[in-house]
Amino acid sequence: MSRQHPSSHRSRYTFALALTAISTLLATGVQTGTAGAAPAARGHGKILATPKSGAAQVPLTPARRAALVENATDKAAATARTLGLGAKEKLVVKDVVQDADGTTHTRYERTYAGMPVLGGDLVVHTGKGRTTSTRATGATLTVPATRPSVTAGTAKTRALTAARRAGAKAAEIDGTPRRVVWAASGKPALAWESVVGGFQHDGTPSELHVITDARTGKELFRYQGVETGTGTGQFNGTVPLGTTLSGSTYQLVDGDRAGHRTYDLNQGTSGTGTLFTDDNDIWGDGTPADRQTAGVDVAFGAAATWDYYKDVFGRNGIRNDGVAAYSRAHYGNNYVNAFWSDTCFCMTYGDGSGNTHPLTALDVAAHEMSHGVTSATAGLTYSGESGGLNEATSDIFAAAVEFHADLPADVPDYLVGEKIDINGDGTPLRYMDKPSRDGTSRDYWDSSLGNIDVHYSSGPANHFFYLLSEGSGAKTVNGVAYDSPTHDGLPVTGIGIENAQRIWYRALTTYMTSTTNYAGARTATLQAAADLFGAYSPTYLAVSDAWAAINVGPRIAPGVNIAATADQTSGVGDQVSLQIDAYTTNSGSALTYSATGLPDGLTISPTGLISGTPTTVGTQDVKVTVTDDTGSTATRTFTWRVAKLYGNATRVDIPDAGAAVESPVTVADRDGNASTATEVYVKIVHTYRGDLTVDLVGPDGKVYSLLNRSGGSADNVDQTFVVDASDQPVSGTWKLRVQDRLARDVGYIEKWYLIP
Template sequence: MSLRHRTLIRRRRASAVALTAVGALLALAAPNLATAAPADPGGPAKITATPRAGADQTSLTPARRTALIKTAQSKAAGTAERIGLGGKEKLVVKDVIKDADGTTHTRYERTYSGLPVLGGDLVVHDKSGRTTVTKANKADLAPATLSPKISAAGAAGKALDVSKKAEVKGSETERAPRLVVWAGSGKPVLAWETVVEGTQEDGTPSELQVVTDAATGKQLLAAEKVHTGSGTGQYAGEVPLGTTLSGSTYQLVDPDRAGQKTYDLNQGTSGTGTLFTDDNDVWGDGLPSNRQTAGVDVAFGAAATWDYYKEAHGRNGIRNDGVAAYSRAHYGNNYVNAFWQDSCFCMTYGDGSGNTHPLTALDVAAHEMSHGVTAATAGLVYSGESGGLNEATSDIFAAAVEFYEDLPADPADYLVGEKIDINGNGTPLRYMDKPSKDGASRDNWSSTLGGIDVHYSSGPANHFFYLLSEGSGAKTVNGVSYDSPTYDGQSVTGIGIQNAAAIWYRALTTYMTSTTNYAGARTATLSAAADLFGAYSATYLAVADSWAAINVGNRIALGVNLAPVADQISGVNQEVSLQLDAYTTNTGASLTYEATGLPEGLSISQSGLISGTPTTLGTSDVTIKVTDSTGATVSDTFSWQIAYVYANSTRVDIPDNGAAVESPVTIAGRDGNASATTSVYVNIVHTYRGDLTVDLVGPNGTVYSLLNRSGGSADNVDQTFTIDASAQPLNGTWKLRVQDRANIDVGYIARWTLTP
């Protein structure tokens, strides 16, 4: 797949695009969508810690990396069997990284019956004989069919329609659609992937990836792959440059960084233009009228980004393979953007308004080239929450590179694009301490975050990173004033940008996958923090605090923590297994569990597993107490009802806009009628619950409506309904009846239970 990454810029249009938003560098004024946050008093001094040496990633030479990849590929079949993949699945190695303690993390793509699996990527972690796996999609790869109902030509036509809605000019499919298995979300299905090429409205090249369900024609994904974001530069000032003497002429070819080259496109929009050259190795004068000036900023930005990843993270180039990217300055005419293209493995910069405001600042270069790092590692899909994390990753490392270089002409800050002044009023494009200051970005996570443009859904992750680096409240860093609020009104203590970036880098390269969302990013960064600084260390707890401060997950209290247990309903004489989730922040302490009020027939083990077979009807209050070996303790109380519960877990497929289907349970040997508070739990997997009507049909034929096309475009039904079924006899067959009443989306009844 050809991958490109577009700039930081986002232009507003009079009409909105009714599909996944196309990526961009410019963020102009927009309605303020941020949620007001309570004032925060600020936190204490930063937490200081040194990462654990064993978790450092080993800097691999290109030859060593190639050897590790070749070895992993030779063992791929055995690895697939070892981690429990199906017989039709194969693994294709994408990358291998190795920690100083010998732990290897091998990133794979998957195929199914020879078809590429989009969203099927996974990472296998091997440490001291123990293997764990991080998957982009945990669902089994078992598409219902491998025979498409939609033709390749039909899929191409639908993709072209999508590109027209996205206002891509000159749209054409460079190659025929390819058949794939789509596992980006939900149940894997057969699909067509089409890449439509053209030009976006601001002149940026476009590669629009469109994935279409091969059975229904439904659009599954529309993601833009062009992500837009000694000499004297306009922004960098006087800086050293790596150059090469060829005959009597110096070239902007960096011998210390694998021969990175910088070209002048001469206002063209294709090819490489001409290599920057000079007769005395003194480049630019800081003024845009000198064409070399932009070349200085560009070459320095590429070198600084290379050096940062090499020195801070042991990464040998964008792909970690020692291969240099090249850069192109002076793209187009009055082009107000910059972009990274993975297909050419190159960076491109426009000269801005009037060709006098080039987008060549250091944070722009680092932002765009970091899109290349993301593509080479987690490959975060550029839509929904993963798209916001993709954009935030580039902002995060742009800030990290600025702090690494700490240029006098461009002091390090947590502002994005402050030097290039795209807005024309001296304001940055984005603010990491309080993203809503740009008028469109969100400060905190919410359930609607995945539905907005990725440059604005990146806000909460940027906010998280600022809080983790510097902490909350008012402060001044390098002369810039910040005042970062928190969602929960509690203060956050920062750990410093170096450690925060180390955690994000390890999470990106080791634990994130193409479909990682905000909750997954929290899990990935906590895993990274545990590797680098120890589980439940002060640094680890700061990561959890920073996520809670943007409304993702909870803070971790010192001492023993016990995840709340919901009220339980279990069937009499039916086996029970409930694992409690508890841990302690006291290093090395062990846990003991106690429970009072358990229903008869149940008991709790010292691993926190409640199991057994309840024998008596009734409801009791259960209290769980967890104590660690230091004496710290925590308790939780919930109710546990033992009742007659009837269930059907047989899958029933729901036809698209077709006839109703039913799933039965039969009750026998009971007396009387059902309860006035009969409980019906329904679990339906479906990609558009607003298509569905869901009814309970009693033994005498009475129909009780549970769901009538409500819930809009949300996925799935996972809900308990209470109805008055007191007019129904208990004995007989009860049916869950489901009907899909609209085209395109499909699903199935996974499970339902009846407590009459």
């Protein structure tokens, strides 16, 4: 259950998400009046709710799923045009799921000039008269050239070197690296993808993917493709098995689950070994001395995982296509691990220390096979925060499978790997209620989380799921004592594992993409909760509370909430349109908006739209009040400055490491010189702002430096600069001059204005 931690080409990842969701990161306003109808006992008891039937995914037969995939494939070109993709881009259907209300969610991979785009995946949601999308990257997909400067042979050599430095054994690349476009972080780049085989340091097979820039030869990214993680079994006890009679011999082939087969590798490390067979259909004796015992646990683990996904979500196999994976027991010698491989579409289990401590417990099986479900759906990249979410997803569904199977020999719990005793001291591998109990995992999110091993960065997501299921504080579940803390010191009310698992599954299969990070997972699960239980329902609020409890996003207060509104600056005579966003947790309650202190010429509508044309220079305090039908009220105050300003909102693209570009503003009919405190507001969309120089050029040609490659790896410029331009006439043409001085990241001037 281990996996190599990949590295990045820069000191940070740039993950752009375009989730179609309710605005879930709203800050709360100051509340007065009557409290709303949010759960009165948040932090106590449990919130029990029934999911909306229309939002449930309907089970698809292989034929129905194939028909949906074929239909989406036929419409892929039209869909690409609707999404505004470029002429060189094409969509390739990966999967289709459908809700009971007819809403269809189609997951696509993308190509550019015929090359796979890594990090270009997206989901298109069609239903209820509209089409929206969730994208792994919002970057414009373009590369300067499709012919590489670095040869495939050079990329292969560098990939092999990277693998050996990472501790790989017998490293080799089968075939030639493939040409791809890398789009998961930073600027899209032409690249080579090399897959290095061999073995990892602990004997696990290796499928190390190394992404090499095809122009510079630098390593852009790497990740590991092998995911670690009646009969009587050692851990599951006496359980029913699906077997097949062939002549007079029974085979461990499960005809009820698409013919899943269980093999004995006989301590080998390749192939399938020997199919388990028996003469009387009574398998194993519960001890590792009987080779069938491991086969019983392995076969039952596969069956229980298949049944869980089918019974709870209507999912027909790991890929939802009715095709069974297969399982291999007795891998290697003294191999203390188990792993899932997409390449063989199979699960493999080692026998542990001394070949007497097999890693075949139910939660291990469910964990590893759930890596396959993640791969078939969101495809969370096994690196950084998305890698932690990938690992946590397997832990989450491992717990859920245990609760679904409800075995007397393996009582359901929120511990990971507690039965296999891999450390030899009776302790689990991980604790979901307080992950730091293992000595390394994190309980809460912080900005460094993406830089640690994914098995430890999974901690906060595991903690979130436990809190959402059971709530905070001390309690005993199925005889196991838990005591789960919260980052903000406030209690969390659980909603039960049944509903928590539904929310996570819908978020994973419908809204997450390959680059989803913790903030994106919060957005995805809140959208899933809104779909299943209603926006701002008690269940929805519990999701918000559980995320806040691990330091991801704010809690949503009961009653009326108003989104934070920035201080405003407008020009005299310029048209204004500002929508105040607010919501109430009181179900079915309408909102009424009012405002005081608005500049002359502006008014607010009953729906919260401030519009009009300011007529008078000055600065005023504006107070917006929003009230719902129950009398719950919130206020938000901000300043509104009206000035004589001159701006340009025409987009100007900034070439990569190219010539400077300019955006002009002309001032007419103004006497005298500019102010000693001339204000220049600049909004530039550009990853890695440290690439940029930004200057103001006066009417007489004098240059004022606003930004000189400062800000490092941060994205975008969105700020106001103040310069002494008193030696320049106000009237004339002013220019914003921007130049990108370092290759790879690109962007554009969105708008700027001048108050001279």
